[in-house]
Amino acid sequence: MRIYILSSGKYGGRVVNNLVEHGMASNIVGMEDYPEDLPEFIDDFSKYIPQRLSPADLILSVGLSGDINMIVPEVARKTGAKSAIIPIYDPEQMPPGLQQEIIESAPDVRIVFPKPFCSLEPVGDAPIDEFATRFGKPVLFIKSDHFIKKVKVLRGAPCGSTDYIAKGLWSTPEGEAELTATHKLNNYPCNASTVKDHIVGDTNMHLASYQIKEAVKRALGFAVKSAVVDPETCDPSQCQAECIKHCPQVLIGLDTITLHEDGLTATKNSITIQEDTLTSHENIITSHDKKAVIDPATCGYCEICINKCPLDAIEIKTGKFEL
Numbered sequence: 001m002r003i004y005i006l007s008s009g010k011y012g013g014r015v016v017n018n019l020v021e022h023g024m025a026s027n028i029v030g031m032e033d034y035p036e037d038l039p040e041f042i043d044d045f046s047k048y049i050p051q052r053l054s055p056a057d058l059i060l061s062v063g064l065s066g067d068i069n070m071i072v073p074e075v076a077r078k079t080g081a082k083s084a085i086i087p088i089y090d091p092e093q094m095p096p097g098l099q100q101e102i103i104e105s106a107p108d109v110r111i112v113f114p115k116p117f118c119s120l121e122p123v124g125d126a127p128i129d130e131f132a133t134r135f136g137k138p139v140l141f142i143k144s145d146h147f148i149k150k151v152k153v154l155r156g157a158p159c160g161s162t163d164y165i166a167k168g169l170w171s172t173p174e175g176e177a178e179l180t181a182t183h184k185l186n187n188y189p190c191n192a193s194t195v196k197d198h199i200v201g202d203t204n205m206h207l208a209s210y211q212i213k214e215a216v217k218r219a220l221g222f223a224v225k226s227a228v229v230d231p232e233t234c235d236p237s238q239c240q241a242e243c244i245k246h247c248p249q250v251l252i253g254l255d256t257i258t259l260h261e262d263g264l265t266a267t268k269n270s271i272t273i274q275e276d277t278l279t280s281h282e283n284i285i286t287s288h289d290k291k292a293v294i295d296p297a298t299c300g301y302c303e304i305c306i307n308k309c310p311l312d313a314i315e316i317k318t319g320k321f322e323l
Contacts, residue, residue, distance in 0.1 A: 005032075007063055015063070017160075049075060060084070063191075070105065076109045081127075083128045087120070089192050119253075159190060181213060206300065226299045231291045247304065249299070
C-alpha cells in the first residue's frame with residue numbers, strides 16, 4: 001500500500017514518526033509538511049497542492065486544521081488514490097460542514113474522519129482497512145495472574161500512545177488496569193482536544209481514553225466499572241431513548257447502548273456486580289417493551305446517559321463485568 005501524507009505541527013510529526021518506527025517507512029511514497037499558522041479560510045487552494053505527487057493508494061491528512069484540508073480531494077485525484085483518512089482531534093479543526101464539503105468534492109474517494117484517530121477501525125475499504133489493521137483503535141494482548149505479567153500491542157494508536165501505556169501496565173493489579181491506562185494516556189503528549197465537542201457531548205481526550213479502556217477490558221476479559229440500566233424502570237417509549245441519542249461512544253459509531261426485546265439486558269453468567277440485581281438466563285425479565293442495554297466493554301462511564309435519562313433508570317456500578 002502506498003501512502004501520501006499531508007502533515008502539520010507536532011501532532012502530524014508524531015504520527016509520521018510512529019508509522020516509520022513501526023515499519024511503514026517503505027509505504028510512504030511522499031509527504032508535504034504545512035505550517036500551523038495558515039489562514040482559517042482559504043479561497044485559492046491551488047498554491048498549497050504539492051508540485052510533485054507520486055501515485056498513491058491512501059491519502060493521510062494529520063494535523064491539518066480548517067480549510068487547508070480541502071486539498072485532500074485534489075491530492076487524491078492527482079495521485080490516483082481512492083481512499084483518505086482525515087482524523088479529527090479538535091472540534092474546531094474539522095466542523096461538519098467542512099467534512100461534507102470535502103466529501104462532495106471527491107465523490108469517487110472514500111474518506112473517513114475518525115474522531116479521534118485512535119477510534120479508527122476497518123470500514124470495508126481496502127487501503128483504509130489495511131492501514132486500520134495496524135494503526136487505529138488499540139488492541140492489546142494481556143497475560144495476567146491477578147497482576148499484569150505481559151502486555152503486547154496488537155494494534156496501536158497512530159500517535160504512539162498505546163506502546164507507552166502498555167509499558168506502564170506491567171505489574172499493575174488487574175482491577176486497576178483500566179484506570180492506570182487512562183492516567184498513562186493523560187501523561188502522554190496526546191493532542192486530542194480537552195474542549196467539549198458539542199456534536200458528541202464530550203471531549204476528544206475522553207473519547208481517546210474510552211478506546212484504551214476498552215482495549216484493556218477486552219484483553220483481560222472483563223470490566224470493573226460500567227453504567228447499568230435497571231430494566232424494570234427503563235421505558236424507551238417514555239423517553240425517546242435519550243441515553244442512546246447522547247452517548248458519545250454511540251455518536252462516534254459504537255454500539256455502546258442498544259435496545260433489546262423482552263427486557264433481555266444482562267445475565268449473572270456474563271456480569272457480576274456488587275448489588276446482585278440482574279436476572280439469570282433461567283429467570284429472564286419478561287416485557288413486551290424494548291429496554292436499553294449498555295455494553296460494559298465500550299462504556300466509558302462518563303455519566304452522560306445518567307444525566308440524560310429522565311426515568312433515573314441508569315447508575316454506575318462496580319464489580320466484575322465478564323465480557
